[in-house]
Amino acid sequence: MKFFIDTANLEQIKEAQALGVLDGVTTNPSLMAKEGITGKNNILKHYVDICNLVDGDVSAEVNATDFEGMVKEGEELAELHEQIVVKIPMTKDGIKACKYFSERGIKTNVTLIFSAGQALLAAKAGATYCSPFLGRLDDISTDGLNLIDEIRLIYDNYAFETQILAASVRHTMHVVNCAKIGADVMTGPLSSILGLLKHPLTDSGLAQFIADFEKGNK
Numbered sequence: 001m002k003f004f005i006d007t008a009n010l011e012q013i014k015e016a017q018a019l020g021v022l023d024g025v026t027t028n029p030s031l032m033a034k035e036g037i038t039g040k041n042n043i044l045k046h047y048v049d050i051c052n053l054v055d056g057d058v059s060a061e062v063n064a065t066d067f068e069g070m071v072k073e074g075e076e077l078a079e080l081h082e083q084i085v086v087k088i089p090m091t092k093d094g095i096k097a098c099k100y101f102s103e104r105g106i107k108t109n110v111t112l113i114f115s116a117g118q119a120l121l122a123a124k125a126g127a128t129y130c131s132p133f134l135g136r137l138d139d140i141s142t143d144g145l146n147l148i149d150e151i152r153l154i155y156d157n158y159a160f161e162t163q164i165l166a167a168s169v170r171h172t173m174h175v176v177n178c179a180k181i182g183a184d185v186m187t188g189p190l191s192s193i194l195g196l197l198k199h200p201l202t203d204s205g206l207a208q209f210i211a212d213f214e215k216g217n218k
Helices: 010-019 029-034 040-051 067-080 092-102 116-124 134-139 144-158 172-181 190-197 200-216
Strands: 002-006 024-026 057-061 084-089 108-113 129-132 163-166 185-188
Touching: 002 010, 002 190, 010 040, 010 190, 024 185, 040 057, 040 067, 057 108, 067 084, 067 092, 084 092, 092 108, 092 116, 108 116, 116 129, 116 144, 129 144, 134 144, 134 172, 144 163, 144 172, 172 185, 172 190, 185 190
Parallel strands: 002 024, 002 185, 024 057, 057 084, 084 108, 108 129, 129 163, 163 185
Antiparallel strands: none
8 A cells, every 4th residue: 555645744744754654745736725835836846746746656746727728737847857646626627638648648636536437537638646534534434444445346356457546535544445445546634644653562562672672671
């Protein structure tokens, strides 16, 4: 399972990268705005800065909602760096743009997926990644993990190469359960990765080892 971090914060990306388990980064306009990154040139430069920090794919989202606009923005994003994945919305024009990019060898991430049917369309259009938002489904009392399970079954049935990128991951159990189901990638906040380190028995066991060592080596 690949670990992506869902942020535009360079310090958090550096921390995750230093841990040695980071495989990529996802971003979106909201995350850019949260970091105060505004203006086209600043946003494009920030994507390059992120690419220079990590070894894996970096999803950069288009802002256009029409086919021609997505193609124009996507081609510009793809030219920034070889690690860039063009992130496009799950819409009619988004699927058309996904097909356009896939036929030209440009990696894509179809985002805002909330149903198995949408994920099927993304795979048919040749998406590199599809991003089902499990956390947002959980927010409306719908089982987000069940959607991951449905997509895994469909993709396995037909040997689709599109990778399931579990998005809107909120906590460590989302990560663990997505791994059990077989999601190819998870993207979440730094806390969802660091949280996997924690267990009270690890803490108490280490404290006991240290205490015993100090008793015998004073």
